[in-house]
Amino acid sequence: MSNKSCRYTDNTQQAKQTTNQVLQRLNELNVPSTPVHFTLLYEMVSQTDPEFAEELSNLIKHHDYTDESVRPLFRELLKRIINQHLPTDEVSQLINEVLEHLENWSSESEHYHQLLIENMACLQACQTQDKVMQCLNQNILPPIQKITNNNQKLQQQINDSTQIIKKLKSELEHVTTLAKTDSLTGIPNRRGFNELIEEQIKTVQSEGISLCMVLLDLDHFKKINDTYGHLVGDSVLRYIARTLHAETKGHDAIARLGGEEFVILLSDISYQNALNISEKIRHRIASKVLSVKGHTLPLKFTSSFGVSQYKARESADQLFDRADRALYLAKQNGRNQTCGEHQL
Structure with a gap:
């Protein structure tokens, strides 16, 4: 996916400084440089999420930073990262597609509407029943059929997009709820x-x-x-x-x-x-x-x-x-x- 807001800095020098501080912290705490510990301490040092960093700092302050004690925090961090990277690109793409369908439908409907207006004048000029039927079959019914078909096509396209948007909305609500729930107790964090x-x-x-x-x-x-x-x-x-x-x-x-x-x-x-x-x-x-x-x-x-x-x-x-x-x-x-x- 593109156009996502980045959680961490793209500045190479700043990232290097943060990494050095993290390595120093790992050494001070005497914990292995596993992805779990490195990621958590990187969060704390970088202050990406001050609230989360404070929780980690409190564990260290009270000498309770261990493999077991940080596991719930690591799960919490993963939820927050997932919450940050929700499928907004897919939603944006779907909205653009729906708008494009609407614009095409509007343009074609306007075209056939104008055509009907012009052909209605032709119909009114018909003097005989045969001429009326000929005008209806050749000039009136085809545009009406085109408009009907376009309406049905647009309805189907909107229905398809709506189902996907509903699915993404459900996923969004689920992940948002997870991000606000304590994974250990199931109550709000x-x-x-x-x-x-x-x-x-x-x-x-x-x-x-x-x-x-x-x-x-x-x-x-x-x-x-x-x-x-x-x-x-x-x-x-x-x-x-x-x-x-x-x-x-x-x-x-x-x-x-x-x-x-x-x-x-x-x-x-x-x-x-x-x-x-x-x-x-x-x-x-x-x-x-x-x-x-x-x-x-x-x-x-x-x-x-x-x-x-x-x-x-x-x-x-x-x-x-x-x-x-x-x-x-x-x-x-x-x-x-x-x-x-x-x-x-």
């Missing part, structure tokens, strides 16, 4: 959350309802991964996603922001009720016991929560910042608890 929060804020502003944000973070999740392995850690994350899904309904929304951090958007609810829901979820998570093969002691885990309430005309970032600071306070105070913005 950070990109999906960004859309959700903007939609929620618009609803709040137009309908005058309340909105609360709840951030939750699994306590000592790295220890779970180190002790039980990433497969068990993944199971815990999926359990959290199922729990949040079960505890929210209606216009509420959930997402995984990355790592062990999740978010809940609660609409048309009071600040106190948001705190109550957070506490309910926290207790449910803390009471969960998982049996892990090869380990005598069952796995138990806890989570910390931060709650904020939307204020008129503020941005999503401002709402998020207060919930994030409340979450940090909950962790500072000993974890496994809920803190709200009023405690800041």
